[in-house]
Amino acid sequence: QQQVRQSPQSLTVWEGETAILNCSYEDSTFDYFPWYWQFPRESPALLIAIRPVSNKKEDGRFTIFFNKREKKLSLHITDSQPGDSATYFCAARNSNNRIFFGDGTQLVVKP
């Protein structure tokens, strides 16, 4: 059973629009949720992260909304830029420090 699921698989938005990337998880004991982005031919890099004690985490144009009861979270990218085009991975960590990744959302921002 996949522990972390992401949707949509791919998303295209126009420059200036808000992109919404969704994530859900299975294990209610997960205690840390990092989002990574990955550009072509590069390694994944941490973008933003949230802990379950918060329901929102903001960093510039990037905001995580977290719903613990429904075991869902989403990444909102406001004023999307072509340079935001990348694959975004939602991840979750358990108490053994094991990190589970979703399959990713490929975002394309058209100018």
Place this chain on the structure above:
Amino acid sequence: EAAVTQSPRNKVTVTGGNVTLSCRQTNSHNYMYWYRQDTGHGLRLIHYSYGAGNLQIGDVPDGYKATRTTQEDFFLLLELASPSQTSLYFCASSEHNNQAPLFGEGTRLSVL
């Protein structure tokens, strides 16, 4: 500066070949991970370790061995490589206290 260094960056071998992928971190992190990345599957955990001499099994361990010789060094071993192991391999390291793993640059392995 925190760093995770993988070697080699590219490797080509034949079916049945013996391959060792190396990873070194200079971050004094306790945890190290080996992932493989394939189109449509995201990042899948092969093995991980929380210290020298320790090894934990991940989600896709079949066909892989790993060894953590020191806090800095984590190796992934393919003793009888198969074409299904053609993939992009990432090593990562982290501390336990609320830190996301830091990834190396990756090793692209082709098994012919």
